Amino acid sequence: MPQVAESYFSLAPLAAVFVSLIAAVLISLSSRKPNLRETWTIVAALCKFAVVSSMLPAVLSGLRPEITLFDIAPGVSLALKADPLGLSFALSASLLWIFTSFYSIGYMRALKEHDQTRYFASFALCLSATMGIAFAANLMTFFIFYEVLTISTYPLVIHKESPAAISAGRKYLAFLLSGGVALLLAVGLTQRVAGTLNFTPGGFLSVSMGQAGLLALFSLFLVGVGAKSGLMPLHSWLPTAMIAPTPVSALLHAVAVVKAGVFGFARVMGFVFGPELAGEIGATTLTAVIAGATIVIASLLAMAQDNLKRRLAYSTVGHLSYIILGTVLLAPAGWLGGLFHITTHAAMKITLFFCAGAIYVKTGRENVSELDGIGRQMPITMAAFTVGALGLAGLPPVGGFLSKWFLAQGTVETGQPILLAVLLLSGLLNAGYLFPIVIRAFFKSSKDFTKFDEAAPLMVVPLLFTAAFSVLLGIYPDGIFHFYSLSAEAALGVVARGAP
């Protein structure tokens, strides 16, 4: 693998952003023809995935497709660049968007939801912003798409238009716009201190800028991206936002939006500060403490939730901090585990949300306590649920086992027994809040669920695919679209010292 990655001009990163942007316009214009409208969504999802995966061979061979559009402010350009880190995020988001699109159609039509045009258009817009975040080549570009993502998710959060949904929307905006403001200040300070905003593997800030000042700057970044990634105590908008339709919770609040937060953290850690500098100024310790606490507390809170989606949301909060934890371990294995967990957690969590949505559509039930015996009525759904639950608990052969394994390896390599203990404990807690659902579903009996009655194929097939995808990631991690190689290469690019 070449040491210095070579850039070349390519329209592909831009096309990845624009595909769903154009789709959003087409969707808005086809509000009277639902079938045509949904066709745009599907076509856009397929095109986007094709465009993103077309960059895969080049990036794996050490090339970097790049496009610099124009100066967005003097000296700061609007630029997109596909590197392994960005590509792996874009690839998992765009792949899962395909499944989510089919699932969304089934879900929204089954419930006869209102304002489906706004829903699908916002969804497409969110995916554009996500691609922009993944491929942003500098902090300004990143920030612009980060804010666009915040705003374009808002209509989806308040979709229900009930007082509860509106207040969830307010809470969402309060947290995320505040985070955005902290991030903006951090970007502005970086611009004035460093004179550049371009992401550089290994970071571009240097210790000569003063330790205390750098730690303060880091804290601002941490608040900025922490709000989106559910880092405690900035997490509380996420469980509230579960009032959104389930496909939104599935793709945005388990994959795109929250992962944009942790992805941003990885960018800041690896491409602005650099792990070494972050370690020197004490930023890694600070983050490790917060992330470790978040993992344990979120898992405990998850146990206390009866509402299934809220339980999953707290689980997401915990798992996002796994990723953050991986990136503060100064070892390639830690980064590899963290980055790989972006994809594996996405696949597993989206499966669980799809199952929750299928149950809701079929039975109208949202609470764990009402699910006794549902495995008899919906065996396929609950089988997929079991796969996801096993994965989140970190059991082989599901993908979650691998990412957790690398994370654990990272803690061992860097000599962090406490963090290792946190990982192991949270694995148990994961099992503690997910397995009872499986046990209730299959082993408790209930009069309500006796005959076989699954949700529509538009919903069941996608959740089977994502479940299968979770398993494939575990047994053949590099086989499907090279997620493993991408994560490994990104990890090595940032933490060059001492290969695993």
Add this chain to the structure above:
Amino acid sequence: MSHLPVLIPITLLLSAFLIPLAGYVKRDFAFAIASVGAFLAFAFSLRGLLMVLSQGEIRYHLGGWAPPIGIEYVLDALSAFMAAVVTLIGLVVLIYSRRSVLHEVPQRVVPLYALAMLLLAGLVGIIVTGDLFNLFVFLEISSLSAYALMAIGDDRAPVASFRYLILGSIAGSFYVLGVGFLYFSTGSLNMADVAQRLPALYQSRAVAAAAIFIFIALGLKMALFPLHLWLPDVYTYAPSAVTALIAPIMTKVSAYALIRMLLTVFQPHYLRDMLPVTSVIAWLGAAGILYGSIMAIAQSDFRRMLAYSSVSQIGYIGLGIGLANPLGLIGALLHILNHAFMKACLFLVAGSIRFRTGRWEVSSFAGLGRKMPWTMAAFTVAALSMVGIPPAAGFFSKWYLLLGGIDRGNWFFVATILLSSLLAAVYFFRVLEQVYAGRSEESAFKNVSDPPASMLFPTIILGAGVLVLGLLNSIIVSRILELVVAPLNEPRG
């Protein structure tokens, strides 16, 4: 074409005189002449701007009398930029105004257009003149026409306008007093000439008094907190087209005069380092940002909310001027442009809502997102821009202001700029919630739809303009505004 500097105000002035004559024949002529006049003025301004950028500043001696005796009109990067902004916004709002004026004040169409053109002529005059006393004359032309324009409107408009008249007259006399002090100190009224003579007189108390009088006067005219008291009522009760014309540009032109004083007449060195005028402006600006935002949150009337939001946005401009460093002033100038677009768009939306529903209260906007999709799309863009969401224009002026605040090293200013984004989010998202997710229990809006094309297009153009300005801000900043703020880059004396 060295006549360009004078052609811009003359065109507007001429159409102001033609309108009553032609309007006497047929009412529709008034609108036609106003639009053509505004269009020509904009074309001249644009040509002037391009010429200034390629060839440097254009100076025009009125009547052939050479300064400092004669009156001089100057198009430089700053004035050409401002003239283009003012005439463009004027043009767009005038095109919009036809249906709205016919709807709201059908019996006063002709005087309204004559006054509007007079107002624009006065504003453009303030921008292009290079003479301190001539600036006073144009200031009064614009103020007098504004008083009359604002008094056309509903029952409470005359009272609001009268209050503005009193405060505006105080501002006018303060300005004249300041200019008087300057005149007997330097013996000149020409801005460039005064600027050359002033450094020798920096120790003079009379010059200090002149500076203070002029800044209070212009602070009042631009509604800088706490001199903003006239603004909310005036914006609330005037006809919507009038508010849409006045709100985006009139206070900005006073801000321009302030910048002109800072950069051209008094040197930045004097007002920044010898007399703490810029510091005072910066603190007042910051206070205005917070006060305006908080008051805007407390309003239930849409127009009043926008008016207080203007107080807050003027605070931004004041803060940027007061920072008195290149990035701060770039932020202020860019915000003059951006805010002109955003506020014009918002007031046009307010006018369209009134045109279709007759309502002002935010609580009655429930469900309008479905009834008036295009209007509300423009509103959403402008509102997000006010909040400072990229890539809308409003974000970028905040960005430069933020950098300017960081350069100044004043964390209170930095915090204020950031916090006010959140406050703006509070009051704009409250409206967006109503518009898109509000439950309308009444069926009053059954027949409500987007307004006619002549109203809808200007609104959409401004909304789209907000996005375009945001994406292209770098061109404006590096081609025009960096030229303007160059004097601030000089090392402190």
